[in-house]
Amino acid sequence: MIGARLSTIRVPPARGCKTCMTNALKGMVLLCGLLTVAACDESPTSPNSPLDTNFTLGPGARQVVEPNGLTLQLDTVVNDSRCPASAICITAGDATIAVQVRVRDTPFARHDLSLVAGSTLVAGTYTIRFTTLSPYPGLQPMPIPPADYRATFHVTRP
Secondary structure (H helix, E strand, O other): OOOOOOOOOOOOOOOOHHHHHHHHHHHHHHHHHHHHHHHOOOOOOOOOOOEOOEEEEOOOOEEEEEOOOEEEEEEEEEEEOOOOOOOOOOOOOOEEEEEEEEEOOOOOEEEEEEOOOOOEEEEOOEEEEEEEEEOOOOOOOOOOOHHHOEEEEEEEOO
């Protein structure tokens, strides 16, 4: 059978394939639409909500913690007197930032938060805690450019 010739089997195309493909395409479009709507859910229990998690803002950056709830914006670093990492200091120093806070439909209000004293702010039913400011002095060339600062916050609600 070494010289045997293989024959080709021809299968006629199935009828109605165009309809099957159209229905399959419609189903895929519907599925993509449903997934898009589900991904846009901005409810307080959404995994994208920074409520009860740490988040970091740079100067001018704004975070919506909960839609129609709380919006937080870092304005600027007012003071950074923290002891540089390469120095020996009597006190650790402090850092103060200015933030803009809006609760629901109220206008933004400016508040100063300090790392050492009063690092917690109550706004409406929310508690905003200023946890860290980076970079730490002495870990990069001094002075730190204002645009390089990053403040980390933790927002909770009872």
